Amino acid sequence: MTETHSRTVHVVxxxxxxxxxxxxxxxxxxxxxxxHASAEEFLEQCHAAHGxxxxxxxxxxxxxxxxxxxxxxxxxxxxxxxVVFITGHGDVELAVQAMKHGASDxxxxxFKDQALIDAVVAAVRKGDAARADxxxxxxxxxxxxxxxxxxxxxxxxVALGWPNKLVARELDISEKTVHVxxxxxxxxxxxxxxxxxxxxxxxxxxxxxxx
Amino acid sequence: MPAFRRSPLAAVLFCVLLAAGxxxxxxxxxxAVVRIGVLxxxxxxxxxxxxxxxxxxxxxxxxAYRFEWLPLDHEGMRSRAARGELDxxxxxxxxxxxxxxxxxxSRVLTLDSGEARPERAIGxxxxxxxxxxxxxxxEELRGKRVALVSRDAFGGYQLLWRELLALxxxxxxxFAAWEVVGFPMTRVFDAVLDGQADFGxxxxxxLESMPQYAERLRVLAPRDEPGFPCATTSRLYPDxxxxxxxxxxxELAREVAVALLSMPRTAQGVSWAVPADYQSVxxxxxxxxxxxxxxxxxxxxxALAERYWQWVAALVMGIVVWVIYTVRxxxxxxxxxxxxxxxxxxxxxxxxxxxxxxxxxDHLTRLSVLGELSGTLAHxxxxxLATIGNYAxxxxxxxxxxxxxxxxxxxxxxxxxxxxxxxxxxxxxIRAFAKKRVGQRERRDPRAVVSEAVALFRGMLAxxxxxxxxxxxxPGMAVEMDALQIQQVVLNLLKNAYDACRDLGPERCSIRxxxxxxxxxxxxxxxDQGPGLDPVIRARLFEPFLSTKADGLGLGLSICKTxxxxxxxxxxxxxxxxxxxxxxxxxxxxxx
Numbered sequence: 001m002t003e004t005h006s007r008t009v010h011v012v013x014x015x016x017x018x019x020x021x022x023x024x025x026x027x028x029x030x031x032x033x034x035x036h037a038s039a040e041e042f043l044e045q046c047h048a049a050h051g052x053x054x055x056x057x058x059x060x061x062x063x064x065x066x067x068x069x070x071x072x073x074x075x076x077x078x079x080x081x082x083v084v085f086i087t088g089h090g091d092v093e094l095a096v097q098a099m100k101h102g103a104s105d106x107x108x109x110x111f112k113d114q115a116l117i118d119a120v121v122a123a124v125r126k127g128d129a130a131r132a133d134x135x136x137x138x139x140x141x142x143x144x145x146x147x148x149x150x151x152x153x154x155x156x157x158v159a160l161g162w163p164n165k166l167v168a169r170e171l172d173i174s175e176k177t178v179h180v181x182x183x184x185x186x187x188x189x190x191x192x193x194x195x196x197x198x199x200x201x202x203x204x205x206x207x208x209x210x211x
Numbered sequence: 212m213p214a215f216r217r218s219p220l221a222a223v224l225f226c227v228l229l230a231a232g233x234x235x236x237x238x239x240x241x242x243a244v245v246r247i248g249v250l251x252x253x254x255x256x257x258x259x260x261x262x263x264x265x266x267x268x269x270x271x272x273x274x275a276y277r278f279e280w281l282p283l284d285h286e287g288m289r290s291r292a293a294r295g296e297l298d299x300x301x302x303x304x305x306x307x308x309x310x311x312x313x314x315x316x317s318r319v320l321t322l323d324s325g326e327a328r329p330e331r332a333i334g335x336x337x338x339x340x341x342x343x344x345x346x347x348x349x350e351e352l353r354g355k356r357v358a359l360v361s362r363d364a365f366g367g368y369q370l371l372w373r374e375l376l377a378l379x380x381x382x383x384x385x386f387a388a389w390e391v392v393g394f395p396m397t398r399v400f401d402a403v404l405d406g407q408a409d410f411g412x413x414x415x416x417x418l419e420s421m422p423q424y425a426e427r428l429r430v431l432a433p434r435d436e437p438g439f440p441c442a443t444t445s446r447l448y449p450d451x452x453x454x455x456x457x458x459x460x461x462e463l464a465r466e467v468a469v470a471l472l473s474m475p476r477t478a479q480g481v482s483w484a485v486p487a488d489y490q491s492v493x494x495x496x497x498x499x500x501x502x503x504x505x506x507x508x509x510x511x512x513x514a515l516a517e518r519y520w521q522w523v524a525a526l527v528m529g530i531v532v533w534v535i536y537t538v539r540x541x542x543x544x545x546x547x548x549x550x551x552x553x554x555x556x557x558x559x560x561x562x563x564x565x566x567x568x569x570x571x572x573d574h575l576t577r578l579s580v581l582g583e584l585s586g587t588l589a590h591x592x593x594x595x596l597a598t599i600g601n602y603a604x605x606x607x608x609x610x611x612x613x614x615x616x617x618x619x620x621x622x623x624x625x626x627x628x629x630x631x632x633x634x635x636x637x638x639x640x641i642r643a644f645a646k647k648r649v650g651q652r653e654r655r656d657p658r659a660v661v662s663e664a665v666a667l668f669r670g671m672l673a674x675x676x677x678x679x680x681x682x683x684x685x686p687g688m689a690v691e692m693d694a695l696q697i698q699q700v701v702l703n704l705l706k707n708a709y710d711a712c713r714d715l716g717p718e719r720c721s722i723r724x725x726x727x728x729x730x731x732x733x734x735x736x737x738x739d740q741g742p743g744l745d746p747v748i749r750a751r752l753f754e755p756f757l758s759t760k761a762d763g764l765g766l767g768l769s770i771c772k773t774x775x776x777x778x779x780x781x782x783x784x785x786x787x788x789x790x791x792x793x794x795x796x797x798x799x800x801x802x803x
Contacts, residue, residue, distance in 0.1 A: 014674070015594050017630055021601035024623065028605040028612075063674045063717060088590050110597045113604035 007054035009120055012036045012070065013086065014062045022057060022116070029117055039065035039073075046079055055082045055104070055123040057116070060094050068094060071101055080134070082127035084119045086111075140204035146188045154181040155189075159198035160209060244277050245463065248291060250302040250451075251282035252360075252394055258282040262301075264477035272470035276463075285363060292316070298459045299467065304333065304492045305365030305502065307452050311489075312503030318452035319468045321487040325480025326416075326440040330487040332450035334415030334443030335370035337431040338403060338424075346410070349378055349432050349444070357382075358390040358399045358408035366414030367396060370445035373495050400424040416441035448495065449487035591637050595630035602627045640670065654689040657697075657726060657733055657801075658682055664701035665724065668709075676709055677721040684726050690733050690801040692778060697735075697797070700771040700782070704737035704795045707767065711741025711793065732780075733801040740792045744784070752784055775799065 009031045013019035019035040026033035031054065036042040039062060046053075056074075060067035071083055085106040087095045095106040104123035107115055147155060157167045164182065168175040191197050201208040251258040259266070259282055270278055283291065285306055291297050292314050300307070300316060310316035321329040339346065346352055352375075360367045375382055390408040392398035399411035400418070404427060411428075418425050419441045433442035453471065455464045471483040493503075500507040602623040609615040662680065669675035705722060712720035725736035744752070753772040768782070775782040780799030787794050 015598075017626060017633075018594055018598045018601075021598040021605070021626060024619075024626075025601045025605040025608075028608040028614075088593065109593050110600060113601060113608075 007032070007052055007124075009033045009054050009057060009124075010036060010042060010081075011057045012039055012042045012062070012067070013057075013059040014038065015059075019059075025113055025116065026057075026120065031120070038062060039067070039070035042070065043073065046074070046077075046081075053081045055084060055120055055127055057084050057086060057120065060085045060087045060091055060098065060106075068098055068101070071098060071103065075101065080127070080130060082123035082130075084116070084123050136203055137205075140200050143189050143200060144204055147185060151181050151185050151188070154178060155185045155197060156201065156209070158182055158185065158194050159201050161194055161198075243275060244279055245298045245467070246279045246281060246296060247299045247301065248281045248283045248288045248297040249300075250288060250306060251284060252303075252396065254395070255282040264479065265471075265474075265481065268474045268477070269467070269470055272474060273466060289313070292456050295456070295458050297456060298463065299453060299455060301451055301453050303365040303451055304449055304489055305369055305496070307454055308489060308492045308496055309502045310454065310456075315457040316454040317456075318454045318486040318489065319464055320453040320471055320483040320485065322450040322452070323482045323484040324450060325476065325482070327447070327450075328438060329484045330449045331436070331439060331447035333366050333370070333448045334434075334436070334439070334441070335366055335368070335374070335445035336413055336415045336418060336433075336442060337371060337410055337444045338400065338413060338418055338428045339410045339431050340403060341427055341429045343409075346431060349375065350380065352410060352431075353380060353385045354387050355409035356388040356390060356407070357386045358392055358402035358411040360392060360394055360396050360399060360413075362391070364412075364414075367399075368412050369495065369499060369501070370448060371412050373498055374445045376498065397421065397424070400428060403428065415439075415443035415445070415447075418442070446491075448491050449489055452486060452489070453483065592634060595634040595637075598630045599627050599634075602630075640667070652691050652693055654691050655694045656688055657690050657692075657735065658684055658688065660692070660694045660697055661701055661724060661726060661735060664698040665705065667698070668702055668705040674717075676712065676717070678705065679721065679723050681723055681725040684728060688728070688801075690799065692799060693774075696774045696777070697799075700774050700797050701735060701737070703767045703771050704797070707795070708737055708739035708741070708793075711739045715741065728801055731801055732798050734796055734798050736794050736796040738787055738792055738794045740790070743786055743791055743793055749784060753782065771797070 009026050011019050011022045011026070011033060013022065013035070014037060016037065019037070023033040023035045036045070039058075042056075058067040058070060065073075067085055074081060074083075082104040083098070083102075085095060085098045085103050087106055087108050091108075095103075095108075098106060104126050105119040107119055144152065144155075153171060154167060157170060162170070164175050164178045168178045171178070185197070186192070189197065189200060191200065198209065249258055249262055259280055262280060266278065266280055281291070281297070285302075288297070288300055288302060288306070289310065292300060292310060299319075300310065301322075302310070307316060307318065311318075322332075323329045324332060337349070337352070346355070362368055372382055375385070388408070390402050392402050396413050396417055399408075399413050400421070402408045403411040404424075410431065415430075418428060418430060430442035430444060432444050434444065434446070436443055436447055439447055453467075472485075474482060476482040496502040497504045497507065606615065606620065606623045609619060658680075665678050665680065669678065701724075705724075708722045709720070712722075719740045721740060723738040725734070725738065727734050727736075753768050772782045775797055778799040780797065783796050783798070785794055785796075786792075
């Protein structure tokens with residue numbers, strides 16, 4: 001546990017001593033950690049520290065804005081940070097709700113220190129994976145952005161493996177025109193085959209080739 | 212019972228006839244008239260006819276007297292003799308023994324019928340049809356039907372009775388049916404021959420004297436009696452006596468005796484002999500316990516029981532019923548007493564237990580209130596414990612990794628110590644609250660009591676809501692109360708108020724506590740800003756075990772109400788007049 005992480009774990013809990021102890025614990029295993037006394041306080045810093053955020057350890061019950069509310073606010077604002085909830089005894093219903101809204105995990109107090117550490121690691125991993133997915137989608141979308149609307153139509157049918165003749169009949173254009181569009185698509189996307197084109201389109205939109 | 216008892220009607224009729232007879236009969240005016248009663252076993256005329264030779268001889272021998280012969284039955288002869296209307300009686304030996312005992316009859320002569328000796332002249336015979344092979348012995352008569360003239364008949368029954376008893380046969384129980392045919396004795400023969408009875412009992416020699424019956428009937432089990440001309444089933448007894456009565460003059464007795472003794476044998480072979488010994492008849496009667504010996508029979512319990520069995524049965528029944536009734540009543544009284552005693556003991560035990568456990572009850576009510584607060588308390592304790600755990604584990608991890616700085620150690624140790632104190636403080640609060648104590652009333656300042664409760668409440672919660680005190684009491688006020696119990700109530704109301712508003716946000720979660728006094732009543736009102744209560748719930752608010760909370764026991768308000776009533780006060784709930792929320796008001800009397 002001597003590895004160090006470049007990113008920071010944020011802790012939001014209204015009990016000062018407890019949140020300090022969480023920071024102390026996380027730092028013990030090499031995380032950098034920051035404590036916040038309330039959801040509001042965290043929100044102020046969230047935007048600034050977005051890219052730097054590893055995950056959020058969040059008390060589900062807090063006096064002003066509750067953990068659940070904060071989770072919803074973050075989703076609404078597109079702040080895709082993985083959340084590990086800390087719940088008190090008997091808060092199972094709240095925890096279920098949190099999980100439905102995409103929480104990574106929840107821990108019922110009192111919990112083992114190792115449980116928290118594992119939950120944080122898993123959350124960070126999930127967050128990274130989700131972030132990578134998003135990056136790749138954005139990249140694919142950017143490539144497809146280069147195509148004109150007609151070229152996009154042709155590209156979709158080509159990706160489905162249709163021969164030029166069929167594409168021409170489908171779009172009611174000449175076979176020659178299809179051929180030209182196809183060449184432009186391959187040039188703009190810098191791809192070599194219909195199969196690679198299909199993969200790109202699916203990355204941008206998992207349902208791109210449906211129906 | 213055999214059917215030979217006399218009917219009462221017959222007895223009455225008989226008495227009437229006797230009275231009439233006494234009235235009509237001429238008094239014994241003429242001393243020369245001598246009345247002789249003769250037992251009639253045939254019809255009256257036949258009897259006189261049978262004695263005709265004797266009558267004529269006597270009249271001839273003693274012409275100075277006029278002999279009047281009266282054919283009588285047993286009872287007729289007895290009653291006439293008792294009234295002194297007879298001078299002599301000629302009767303069978305059994306009847307004679309009766310009269311001897313009762314009326315002092317004294318035998319003068321014994322009849323000598325010629326064929327047998329006078330002292331062994333009478334026997335009893337059991338007759339059965341000659342066609343019947345069975346019975347051959349007297350024992351075989353058990354279960355058979357018997358025909359006889361009367362149970363009082365001497366030769367016709369009593370002699371044989373003795374023989375049956377000697378064989379261990381009790382006639383009262385042994386026979387299937389009794390055909391009592393009455394005189395003349397030949398009816399017995401007819402009854403047997405007609406099949407109305409299986410056997411008959413007659414005087415010995417009667418059958419031999421009547422050939423028309425003798426050819427169809429035989430005598431059962433005849434005894435060997437030398438010198439006796441007939442077949443007899445019983446032993447033999449002396450012949451009929453002639454007896455005087457008490458008032459008969461010895462002179463007359465002697466003259467009659469002499470006249471009869473000197474009389475030649477009649478054509479029928481009848482003459483008179485010196486009186487025989489009638490001891491055998493006495494023995495017979497003693498054994499049978501009849502006649503003069505009937506008293507022997509009377510005292511035996513069995514005999515009494517047999518005779519009066521209906522009465523005995525009724526008496527026994529009565530006693531049994533009475534015993535059952537008594538036992539039953541006794542039993543019920545016993546059971547009721549037991550129940551009563553058990554109930555009393557149970558009540559005493561309960562009362563004793565209640566007295567002994569009054570403190571325990573107080574303690575339990577406090578614990579129940581504590582239970583209501585336990586959800587919050589558990590959460591409170593969780594915080595320091597989790598914090599301590601985190602610090603301790605972190606220190607271990609850092610030490611394991613060789614990265615434990617002194618600064619980190621100090622920080623962790625300091626936090627751990629602080630959190631341990633925090634936990635200890637929470638526990639101390641609980642313990643102080645739950646500690647047993649004897650309830651006590653004392654004059655206390657309500658303001659101080661309520662303020663303490665509010666402070667206690669706020670101290671128990673991490674994010675205590677705002678509690679404002681609306682104090683309208685005069686300074687230095689004192690009211691008699693059990694301060695701790697009142698604090699329990701206030702704590703409970705505060706907790707309820709907090710539960711009602713905790714999910715509504717801090718701006719709505721403020722609690723107002725009102726203190727006021729009017730008309731000698733102290734009021735402590737706790738007002739929340741919650742959503743209020745469903746009317747159904749409100750109606751049942753103070754019932755035990757009613758709770759709207761998932762972790763509630765439903766005892767809080769019920770206990771609060773009990774405390775209020777113990778103070779002679781009340782606990783009421785109403786909706787706040789101004790805006791949302793409920794007001795719970797505890798009122799207790801405040802005697803200045």
